[in-house]
Amino acid sequence: xxxxxxxxxxxxxxxxxxxxxxxxxxxxxxxxxxxxxxxxxxxxxxxxxxxxxxxxxxxxxxxxxxxxxxxxxxxxxxxxxxxxxxxxxxxxxxxxxxxxxxxxxxxxxxxxxxxxxxxxxxxxxxxxxxxxxxxxxxxxxxxxxxxxxxxxxxxxxxxxxxxxxxxxxxxxxxxxxxxxxxxxxxxxxxxxxxxxxxxxxxxxxxxxxxxxxxxxxxxxxxxxxxxxxxxxxxxxxxxxxxxxxxxxxxxxxxxxxxxxxxxxxxxxxxxxxxxxxxxxxxxxxxxxx
Ligand SMILES: [Zn+2]
Numbered sequence: 257x258x259x260x261x262x263x264x265x266x267x268x269x270x271x272x273x274x275x276x277x278x279x280x281x282x283x284x285x286x287x288x289x290x291x292x293x294x295x296x297x298x299x300x301x302x303x304x305x306x307x308x309x310x311x312x313x314x315x316x317x318x319x320x321x322x323x324x325x326x327x328x329x330x331x332x333x334x335x336x337x338x339x340x341x342x343x344x345x346x347x348x349x350x351x352x353x354x355x356x357x358x359x360x361x362x363x364x365x366x367x368x369x370x371x372x373x374x375x376x377x378x379x380x381x382x383x384x385x386x387x388x389x390x391x392x393x394x395x396x397x398x399x400x401x402x403x404x405x406x407x408x409x410x411x412x413x414x415x416x417x418x419x420x421x422x423x424x425x426x427x428x429x430x431x432x433x434x435x436x437x438x439x440x441x442x443x444x445x446x447x448x449x450x451x452x453x454x455x456x457x458x459x460x461x462x463x464x465x466x467x468x469x470x471x472x473x474x475x476x477x478x479x480x481x482x483x484x485x486x487x488x489x490x491x492x493x494x495x496x497x498x499x500x501x502x503x504x505x506x507x508x509x510x511x512x513x514x515x516x517x518x519x520x521x522x523x524x525x526x527x528x529x530x531x532x533x534x535x536x537x538x539x540x541x542x543x544x545x
Pocket of ligand 1: 427428429430431432493494495496497498
């Protein structure tokens with residue numbers, strides 16, 4: 257019974273964000289005359305539709321995390337189908353608005369006739385890098401290709417969210433998504449200063465004052481090309497409370513951060529709490545026997 261209610265709740269969350277996305281896109285179209293779904297980059301990448309597909313599937317993402325549902329084939333199908341169905345919801349909403357606001361006495365088009373006329377008259381926008389977005393005029397005969405491109409974009413957006421959910425770390429024993437208890441970022445000027453911290457992070461027992469002092473210290477090297485960043489998260493299972501320390505290394509190349517080799521996930525011994533050590537430099541209270 258509980259599983260059935262959870263599955264129902266998840267579908268409701270997914271439908272809510274899909275409908276919300278369709279309403280948002282319709283509202284933007286009505287207020288500005290611009291269809292966010294039609295935004296295409298480099299002539300073929302439907303970024304507007306991908307973004308809307310991700311937004312539409314986000315209800316499933318947060319619902320699944322909240323209910324600790326792993327990605328099954330059924331959930332994958334639901335997420336992608338819901339993202340793609342946003343297109344139909346959107347067409348339906350625009351059609352309903354057109355019918356509702358038509359002056360009394362005007363002949364009302366059927367849905368198919370309306371859709372054909374509306375799609376072929378929609379303006380196409382193109383955005384090339386380092387150039388302003390340009391209006392390419394009415395879609396005309398390209399309309400159905402554009403509609404398929406939007407459909408594909410929405411599907412990709414949905415899949416993107418599915419992969420984001422699959423990448424969420426989960427407790428191997430309980431299958432529950434892990435919660436973040438502490439976060440910190442350290443910057444190191446070179447490999448030597450990184451090694452002094454990173455390679456000796458777990459030299460001391462995790463419940464000792466030495467460990468807490470070592471990991472609680474904030475390293476703030478100046479930001480310049482070659483600076484190394486360690487992004488640390490203390491994660492915990494909401495059921496068995498077992499913790500792990502996830503660390504990602506990135507290198508600043510002068511323009512942006514690029515993930516570097518050497519990241520790791522370290523399991524904390526059962527019963528130990530390292531979150532306060534990373535947050536404050538004070539050892540946590542461990543419940544280990
Ligand atoms: Zn667990």
